[in-house]
Amino acid sequence: MSSERTTIRELARLSGVSIGTVSRALNGYTDVRPETRERIVRLAEELDYTPSASARALVTQRSHVVGVFLDTGEGHPDLQHPFFHEVLVGVQETAGAGGFDLLLFSSEQPGNGYGRHSYLKRCRHHNVDGVVLMGVDHHDEEVRRLTASSIPCVGVDVELEGRETGYVTSDNVAGGELAVAHLAAQGHRRIAVIHGPVDTLAGLERLRGFRQGLDAAGLAYRDEHVRAGDFYVESGHRAAAALLALPEPPTAIVAASDLMAVGALRAATEAGLVVPRDLSVVGFDDIMLAAHLQPGLTTLRQDKVGLGTAAAQALMHRVAGVEAPDVVKLPVDLVVRGTTAPPPAGT
Amino acid sequence: MSSERTTIRELARLSGVSIGTVSRALNGYTDVRPETRERIVRLAEELDYTPSASARALVTQRSHVVGVFLDTGEGHPDLQHPFFHEVLVGVQETAGAGGFDLLLFSSEQPGNGYGRHSYLKRCRHHNVDGVVLMGVDHHDEEVRRLTASSIPCVGVDVELEGRETGYVTSDNVAGGELAVAHLAAQGHRRIAVIHGPVDTLAGLERLRGFRQGLDAAGLAYRDEHVRAGDFYVESGHRAAAALLALPEPPTAIVAASDLMAVGALRAATEAGLVVPRDLSVVGFDDIMLAAHLQPGLTTLRQDKVGLGTAAAQALMHRVAGVEAPDVVKLPVDLVVRGTTAPPPAGT
DNA sequence: TTGTAGGCGTTATCAT
């Protein structure tokens, strides 16, 4: 019964005016007689008319769509990390409120024929008004080509720069410092570090924060107490296991992500240690998991939704041609739960 | 330096042939001289040409885009539930492999002017080739209008029906039975149930499964041992607290979601009970969290990525005009971890 | 094998 799709042409025919008038009436132009507009609007409603985004984008050169690239590193299927999900929620909400829908680019098969990772091409293809990038490698040649273009871009936790490009991130350095300071304040002196990939903004900055924290507490930076991970559980487990097997094991571990902290927790249990009695652990992120662990994970909370919101906002500003900051840095909060306590006596 | 955007027209001009020829050459038509095609293709590459999706969609009437609606219930911001994220990963991968990108519709501000929840309108607007629906209410009038249209739809855990519509879900009934059976096998006789919303497919079916499991084990269905939740943590906590305050509290609780199980776990701790010694708990979903709890949560694993994959596949079949099953039901697996054990002696 | 031309649904610029 419902006709398959009402076009503006039909609306024009049915209401006895020209296509141009219908367009103006519907788009709120002032130079159309009230009665005429009234009639047209009503008809449009009756017929459940919706303008075609494609047609409009074609002539307007704006799609009202924001592209999202979400790469989370080798071996970790896209979208898999909970952190990104929460950020996505923020992006989604804010962009949505601004009238933009999200186009989630799959990093797999191009399908339509562009090369494997041609960010720019894909953006151009869909004519997105702007792009949010998460987890991508900012050294990637393809990424540079995108940011070098005139398409507004905003990175989340990735240090992008370019013509119309900026990024948002948490205050990772402060977070790292805070983590160590908290432990030091409890009396820990052998604090080990499991940091993230150093070719990553978050990985690098948190590591820097850890070091500064150590410095500030007057603690030495011992190489054997510093291990690298990849933000995911297994790497944290491996690193912690190695740490705990040391002749002089740490009494506390700071990890650059909650997931790695979870791995460390397991390593501790396997080593027969009780947290926080024998070992303290601090994570980073405050993913949902953290609050529900037993004991709850002490961690540095990032405002994940806030990051998404900020990203979307910055992007929308750029899209609108409004000045936007090149970098937005959100504060992090120390959330003390159950995995931290003073070290065992005699250490 | 890089010209702002190459169009097919420019390609034609530069290669000295007509627009039509360029189009055919690029789209792999056979009736174009090899050398000509060669020349055009090379030029296109050099200039980094990308066809405009809008223009193509306009003439082709196919967008190669799949719409995704993700509503997760009142008070729970979109996208918030981990279950949906994982499903989304599956959809994303599979659709991507098939050459479709995902358009994530924000359920907030329409922005462009369609009403608050006009699914159909928004789909038409963007000309999506198909739609995946998660967490929507299948009684919703707007949903019905969408599924009644000729746009292919697939629901995930929502019982949709319509012209070109189907849905995928887990074998929730079997899962519910399994949960109870596992507990009964361990000797539990007072098994309480925290079920999800009964206006929800998963909520209803799991409840049914629980009942059948009780039946099969020869256990009575005691009203005071059955509570409703909304799949999220807090509701599970409330329900469990009430359950444990009963004069004759259960020795085991089956929850219709892991999140509710987590809430139940907290309630148990608060009641001074030790899991699984004093109380056994079984969840449903096997979200990432489950494996990392202490003790690990016994639960029914849904193949979340598989659901997404199946949804995308069914959708793509429908889009291609190929026959697709109206309902796909994936098996669930009991994953026994640490929250279940025989009941305390003397119960 | 290739060119021509019509049309997809809108917006936008002119006239009128």
Add this chain to the structure above:
DNA sequence: ATGATAACGCCTACAA
């Protein structure tokens, strides 16, 4: 206040 008409970028008969 409204009506033509030209784009927008591409695909696809139909002609040549």
